[in-house]
Amino acid sequence: MADETIIRRRTVAKGHGISDARTNNAKTQSQYQPYKDAAWGFINHWYPAVFSKELAEDEVKGIQICGIPIVLRRVDGKVFALKDQCLHRGVRLSEKPMCFNKKTISCWYHGFTFDLKDGKLSTIVANPDDKLVGTTGITTYPTEEVAGMVFVFVREDDFPEEDVPPLAHDLPFRFPENSERFPHPLWPSAPSVLDENAVAHGMHRTGFGNWRIACENGFDNAHILVHKDNTIVHAMDWVLPLGILPTSDDCIAVVEDENGPKGLMQWLFTDKWAPVLENEELGLKVEGIKGRFYRTSVVLPGVLMVENWPTEHVVQYEWYVPITDDTHEYWEVLVKVCPTEKDRKDFDYKFERVYKPLCLHGFNDCDLYAREAMQNFYADGTGWDDEQLVATDISPITWRKMASRWNRGIAKPGKGVAGSTKNHSIRFKETAEGKPPRYFVDQIED
Amino acid sequence: MADETIIRRRTVAKGHGISDARTNNAKTQSQYQPYKDAAWGFINHWYPAVFSKELAEDEVKGIQICGIPIVLRRVDGKVFALKDQCLHRGVRLSEKPMCFNKKTISCWYHGFTFDLKDGKLSTIVANPDDKLVGTTGITTYPTEEVAGMVFVFVREDDFPEEDVPPLAHDLPFRFPENSERFPHPLWPSAPSVLDENAVAHGMHRTGFGNWRIACENGFDNAHILVHKDNTIVHAMDWVLPLGILPTSDDCIAVVEDENGPKGLMQWLFTDKWAPVLENEELGLKVEGIKGRFYRTSVVLPGVLMVENWPTEHVVQYEWYVPITDDTHEYWEVLVKVCPTEKDRKDFDYKFERVYKPLCLHGFNDCDLYAREAMQNFYADGTGWDDEQLVATDISPITWRKMASRWNRGIAKPGKGVAGSTKNHSIRFKETAEGKPPRYFVDQIED
Amino acid sequence: MADETIIRRRTVAKGHGISDARTNNAKTQSQYQPYKDAAWGFINHWYPAVFSKELAEDEVKGIQICGIPIVLRRVDGKVFALKDQCLHRGVRLSEKPMCFNKKTISCWYHGFTFDLKDGKLSTIVANPDDKLVGTTGITTYPTEEVAGMVFVFVREDDFPEEDVPPLAHDLPFRFPENSERFPHPLWPSAPSVLDENAVAHGMHRTGFGNWRIACENGFDNAHILVHKDNTIVHAMDWVLPLGILPTSDDCIAVVEDENGPKGLMQWLFTDKWAPVLENEELGLKVEGIKGRFYRTSVVLPGVLMVENWPTEHVVQYEWYVPITDDTHEYWEVLVKVCPTEKDRKDFDYKFERVYKPLCLHGFNDCDLYAREAMQNFYADGTGWDDEQLVATDISPITWRKMASRWNRGIAKPGKGVAGSTKNHSIRFKETAEGKPPRYFVDQIED
CATH class of the missing domain: 2.20.25.10 (N-terminal domain of TfIIb)
Structure with a gap:
């Protein structure tokens, strides 16, 4: 036996490889290489x-x-x-x-x-x-510090003070300034944390995955399925479409103004996107759609805005702040302009009783789950090359290209900090005590 | 002080290195290099x-x-x-x-x-x-699906459908077909999961170590010591020998039939293996051996058969299914032909009341422990080079050579899957919740 | 958008880099390179x-x-x-x-x-x-085995038996033999574990960090701040200075005797070190210092001696025994000569009731915390290059140079042992059970 050669019986089959028909072919991928490199986030933002x-x-x-x-x-x-x-x-x-x-x-x-x-x-x-x-x-x-939130400009050690841009450049598009550019006949113009009397209510928690995976989920128009069983959907008697499809090349507006946020606005609830009501192959048919009109946009360094959500006169912001390359701080914030004390109290009450349990948890917990579900695929770099994107993925592809072009710097992998060494004994000690990696520093008690 | 040279006082001593007398010298090792490469298992099986x-x-x-x-x-x-x-x-x-x-x-x-x-x-x-x-x-x-078990042919993406071999090629040798070739005068011929009316009872659980380490323990004739204190041994009043030694070169039959399982059969309880009753050096002596006659064989991709064990007319199968390079699913299955409903009920009862607690746990829990005990030595590759094997290790050495020659492919390291990145934050999060790496996927609850 | 070039707006600012004024410049660092290499400890000690x-x-x-x-x-x-x-x-x-x-x-x-x-x-x-x-x-x-402690000479496989030095060469300086060389008018001469009737009481536990980080904390004269709130300090009504500063180049004696321990003795409580009583910038002023007089020294392979601590006639030894490159066994031992049974009983009682809770825990728990706090900075190698040391760091710098010169070997990274592979499934399994990496082997229960 020992002297015979080793036998292999494999022949190449018509395999299930990566299809040429995918939207993100090699050329497209090369256009967002900086984004693929940004595992530790965009810096100077x-x-x-x-x-x-x-x-x-x-x-x-x-x-x-x-x-x-x-x-x-x-x-x-x-x-x-x-x-x-x-x-x-x-x-x-x-x-x-x-x-x-x-x-x-x-x-x-x-x-x-x-x-x-x-x-x-x-x-x-x-x-x-x-x-x-x-x-x-x-x-x-x-x-x-605005509307109850503290913002920090996270910069490289050599980024000059005088080049620090205004906070507004890294926040969502403002209204009514942009009402003409991005008309929204269906709903009132969205408030901003920068507005006078703006109140921001929300929460943040550590997400166990890369920030890009989290971010792309935020404005992904094709993941309605994830939310179909959510309590808020049924409490409101909403009837969701199967999904929504882009109908023209200009379904997304890329914003590259010199003085202002860089990002993209999706023309949802215009004829540039069509709700899908039927899938014949699967025998699925939706009748009498009924739901909330909302619009999503995203700007650098990864700030989602959902206008007119979860109710009128309110907007939802989200951030996916990179902590390391495999953790991010997930921020969900609802903003409303509350000129009177009563407005403020009402918003507080609704936030605690309805929006926080049913939307920020309930609805968005599903998103958190979906993001973690992608992590194995992307954690070792495989996913960025092997994913087979389709027409509806025009949103993340446009975002990736835009972000590659306009970010102010790609964060270098952390050195000498939490998460730069991932399998250190202290991490195992803390994990044994039930404490996974996290955003805040634990303070010693005397 | 600062300008003086750094002093070292070491001299080479007659060290305790790796002995030339070991059975697995460099030449032997080269004959099973493919096996050493198969950390993630054999694929197309x-x-x-x-x-x-x-x-x-x-x-x-x-x-x-x-x-x-x-x-x-x-x-x-x-x-x-x-x-x-x-x-x-x-x-x-x-x-x-x-x-x-x-x-x-x-x-x-x-x-x-x-x-x-x-x-x-x-x-x-x-x-x-x-x-x-x-x-x-x-x-x-x-x-x-046979005898209450579902089998899957785990293949590379390009392995052709038409080349998929019958399940029988990856299952233990059958009887009575092989009764002449592998006579067993001492016990009835072993049943197979492929037999009519075969019933398979068993369990499977995740083992925290490489599948090869686990597999080699299964048919290792030199580890009787591990079992000497097991309850089943004492309940049955067995008197085990210190070990058993090969007495001739043909103590193991290698089976390389073109149409059938590739593996090896050990000629246990023939004069090709001798029980060891005494160790003078240690003053150990066993008298009046009394125990079960059994015979072990193993076939690709790593299926153990223990004939006539733990009782007559029953056979124990074991698999050590690679999950990753450091986890495997350990399967213990007892097979019996049960033509009548009464036979079936009796076997069920005995399985739950005797075999499962005393054998699949009890007896085999010691094996699971022994396998984990080897893991540090082999996990970084050191063990495969440094182990000093002896004459009784003819079983694993023969297996390694045979498996190197006849496997249908060496699994590539996992990519984009659980275990391809071992120190991801999600792993720490789950571990903090008390959940180590495992075989089954956790499903989300709505 | 896609064809435009990627824009970067960074200009170099007068950054906060590593200052040339630091004490450990490149030349100094090169003098202790062997120490920087000794992540797994010094061997043959x-x-x-x-x-x-x-x-x-x-x-x-x-x-x-x-x-x-x-x-x-x-x-x-x-x-x-x-x-x-x-x-x-x-x-x-x-x-x-x-x-x-x-x-x-x-x-x-x-x-x-x-x-x-x-x-x-x-x-x-x-x-x-x-x-x-x-x-x-x-x-x-x-x-x-001396004074209730078992010592092992941990050697490389080829280190010759005849070259094994006496235990005394790896233990602190002895008294009264060294009383003239290192006079200590303020306190009685320190006992040694080698003294007749010496009794050693103490404890050891696993520290989650590199042994060098732990060791350097032991004789660091600049970390008094960490202890300012300790119960023992306030129980004794001590008034500590802000810190102590070296006043001359010979503030530390390096001991390189051919036959004896290699190490360093700090001339604490002489005029070679001055207590700092005031920081004008911060408006801090200490009056009427009152505290214990003690003296610290350290010898290879990393043995701290604190003379006259925590009380007269007692000495505290500490070891930071490397387990792996990210764990060490932290030993705290109090030694006293107890010629009579009564002496022995009194020391036992005081140890259990006072020294153990207030000093070995209490006081030194703060050190353990401080060491863990440094771990991220040093774990990936960054800290050794980036730390900016100052004049008070003459103690660790002298130690690093001395240790680089006189250690008997640098331990190679562990192979085939616990900690050589840090993210193995067994580690996650044990961590899920609440068991982090540790010094002792768990034994199987039959």
Whole structure:
């Protein structure tokens, strides 16, 4: 036996390979290579960090975005954000907050003290004359606070202060300014977090998957099936179509204005998209569609807007903030303009009693599930090459191309931070205690 | 100090290296290199998928074998098996079964619908006219159902339908057909799952280690020590020898018939193997051996048969079905021919009350433990080179050579599937919830 | 859109890079490269293995040091240590101890039997005449037992027996022998585990991080801040300085005696170190310092001594024994000379009631936390290059250089052992059961 050659009996069959008929052929893929490279997110963009109520006066909190650890501290109302990694031995300042005054934050380990405004090493508690003092520092991140949300401009260490764009450039299209450009005869113009008296209610939680997978699900017009059994759908007696199909090449408007958000607007509920009511092959037929009119758009760095949803005068925003290449912070926010205290109370009540349980959970929990279901396919890179996209995938394809062109930088893989080493013993220790990877830093209790 | 050279005081000692006297020297190892490469299993073979009772009419279930996700659906009694990965965005069809008719299975996410028989993309729920429809599809896997077990032919995408061998080629040697070739004067001829009225009772569970490590333990004649304290041994008043030793070169028959299973039969309880009753060095002596006569054989792709075990007229089969390179599904199955309803009931009763607790657990739990104990040594590849095998290891060595020669393909490392990325955040999340890697797909509850 | 070039708007800013003013510039780093390479520890050194009371007569226990699995067995009072990996199939002998006599240990799986003294394969239970017997074996490790502690000389397979140094060479400096060299007018001379009537009380537990990170924390003079809120500090009404600063180049004595421990002694509580009482920048001022006088030194392979701590006539030893590159066994031991039974009882009582809860936990738990906090920064190698050290870091820098020069070998990354493959399914299984990586081997229960 041993001397005979090894036998193989395989012959090539008419296999089920990747079809040439797919929409994302090699040429198309090459147009969004930067997007395929952006596993750790787009950097030099504005991202939501916390809700205002999550950061009280003088509170310190640590988060991670695009592989960058960030510490937030609120002083006299203003939120400061700095790199949350002491330049000395690399611990996170936020793990055990230590602040001796309103101008600085000190490291709890060896007392390295940083200026909140410019990040400079201004002193060392027990070593004030060290030659390192004043020669180095940690990166700071511009912040903005609007409508109950704190935003941080997450930048590379060498991104110049003077080039930081306004927050509005990384937020959804505004109305009524864009009402003419993107008419919406069916519903009132959507509010914005930037509007006067805007109130944002919402929640955020860690999603276990890549941020791009999550983002693409947000404005995907072909996944209605996932939602067909949702309580909100049946509570409202909605009758959903099987899906909606693009009917013309200009079904999506790409927005590349020099001064403003870069993104795309989908012409939903116009004749550029048609609801599908029947599938003969499967014997499916929908009659008397009845549902909500809504419109989805998305802008860099990955901000979804669903206008007129879940009710009139309300808009849903979503962010899929990259933490690492396999975790993101999923933000769901409803925005409404509430000029009076009564408006505000009513919105609060409805949010807690209806929107949060039935929409942000209920409805969107299905999306969260769907995104996790894709993760194995994409986690090792296989999915980006092997997926066979179809006509309805014009939305993610357009997004990928647009994002490849207009992002302000591709985040480098995290180094020396949570998630840069994925199988460390501490991760196993925490997991054994029931704590998976997460967005917020755990603080030590004295 | 700083300018002096770095000092090392090591001298080479007469070390404890790998002995030249080991049975598996370099030449022998080269004869089973393909086996060393088969971390993800042998592909293009028949494997058990589920017990018949685990898949009711119209039920859908997802499993993974050799790194290939497979979805099973039973329609009008027949079991269909397809690749459990939608070609669109890669989710598993089995996570949330959606079937509109008896001929297809649809993806719950975007409605891609596949023909159960040939895997073709036959329609998309909301996009029936897409140019991709009809041009692509997912691989299907032939199935057979016998004696209460569902078998699947796990093949590469390009393995031709017409080359699929009969199930019998991947099952243990049959009797009485082979009674002359492999005489067994001491016990009745073993039943087969292929026999008329055969009943298979058993269980399967996930083993945390490589399938080869598990498989080699099954027919290893030198591990009697592991079982010496088992309840069944003492309940039966067995007196086991210290071990059994090969006494001649032909102690194992290699079977390489063109039409039939490829494997090996051990001539146990003949004079080609001698029980060892004494070890003078250790002062051990066994008197009056008393035990069960049994005989072990193994065939590709790794199917153990223990004839005349755990009792007369019964045979134990075992499979070590590769899930990934570090998990396998461990199958223990007892087969008996039960022509009458009474026979069947008696066998059921004995299985539940005696064989399952004392043998499939009890006795074989020790094997499961022993296999896991080897895992660190082999997991990083070290063990395959460093193990020092001895004369009694003629069984695994013969198996490795035979398997290297006659397997129908070496499974490639899984891509885009569970286990292809081992330290993903979802794995940590599930582990934190107490759920380690496993064979079956968890289905979402609506 | 598609044909336009991709736009980038980044310009280089006066960034917060790594300051040239840091103490550990490239030249300094090159002087301790061997230390940077020693992720798996220094080999060919003495390490504590267990407390004497953890290994009863005839007990068998498995541990891992520097990536080497080690099995301990006590016979007639003497402790033997061997490589805990059967040379046959690589299982750990300690998982299911099997010893047929006082001279050997046998593998529970296939009966390979090793001589306790020299590790030779002396027989195989059921295969005593195999040609492998007598030609091979497993490495043995010299042991010493003093003051209630068992030490093992963890060596490379080829490190010669005759070159094994005395245990004293890997233990802290002795007193009064060194009282002249290292005068200590403020306190009585420190006891040693080698002293007659020495009693060692302590504990050990697994730390989730690299051993070097842990070790450097032990004699770090700049981390007083971490301890400022500890109960022991306030119970004793201590007033700690902000920190202490070196005032001269000879603030640390490097000891490189040919016959004796290699290490360094810090001239604490001399005028070579000055307490820092004020930080003007931060408006901090300490008055009337009151605390314990102590002195720290460290010797290879990483043994801390804190003299005169936590009380007079007592010394605290610490070890940070490498298990893998991301786990270590943290040992905290208090040593006192107790000539009488009453002395012994008093020390026992104080240890259990005061020192263990308030010092070994309480005080040192903060150190354990601080070490884990550094782990992300160093785990991927980033920290070793990016840390910006300052004047007070003369202690770790001196230690790194000294250790680079005088270690007896750099442990190779573990192979075929626990931790060599970090994301194996068994690790996830155990983690799901609440069991993170650890020092001791779990034994199977029959």
